[in-house]
């Protein structure tokens with residue numbers, strides 16, 4: 001037994017209580033609001049390090065704690081993954097240039113609950129292929145979320161994402177996955193973004209987890225650089241990712257990390 005309340009399924013997945021949803025909504029909203037408010041900094045000439053410093057301050061000002069600072073030796077309040085970086089990009093001296101696409105991933109702890117979300121941003125005008133990649137990745141996450149309801153399986157979620165992505169002749173990264181979370185950062189199950197219908201653990205009301213597909217314009221293979229964090233596409237093709245934290249309800253799911261300003265969807269920056 002551990003110190004957390006609620007039961008575990010045979011797959012080791014925690015079933016949370018109805019009152020736990022409020023804590024996740026509060027944590028998720030803080031993370032999503034930070035992603036809303038950082039958007040004006042994502043412009044050509046800015047460094048990823050400066051963006052991260054602003055995020056770290058926003059986490060503190062919100063009365064929350066960064067879940068990533070000190071996590072397995074990671075030292076920053078965000079991951080910022082530019083162009084062919086798949087995930088876990090380390091913020092630093094890198095200067096954004098027009099045409100860059102980037103994912104910013106923030107995880108906060110508030111009142112003991114974890115809120116984990118990421119979305120794509122663009123610096124200046126981007127190319128048509130990059131725009132399609134960002135759109136397809138966003139929509140693939142939403143297809144996965146639509147598959148969430150009690151009685152469905154994690155394989156159903158992966159299948160929904162994979163079929164959508166591959167129908168657009170893009171590829172799903174296999175080397176990283178979503179995860180259970182709640183009063184811990186990473187818990188069972190591994191939420192795969194590919195799979196076959198009806199396989200994997202069965203979803204139950206009260207499960208909390210992330211869905212966070214990484215999609216590449218080229219092949220799915222990745223490698224981790226010598227810094228032990230930065231994951232890149234082996235073929236150097238562009239990669240995109242969106243992430244929500246969600247909770248399974250009786251009828252479907254609730255998204256904990258909805259954008260308070262409605263800026264999650266990639267078209268918001270097109271000014272149309």
Ligand code: MF3
Pocket residue numbers: 068071072074078079088105106107116210212229243
């Ligand atoms: N937020 C990432 C996720 O979606 C994990 C980042 S761990 C870090 O699970 F140490 F790289 F920050």
Ligand code: CO
Pocket residue numbers: 116178179210212243
């Ligand atoms: Co996550």
Ligand code: CO
Pocket residue numbers: 105106107116117118243
């Ligand atoms: Co994340």
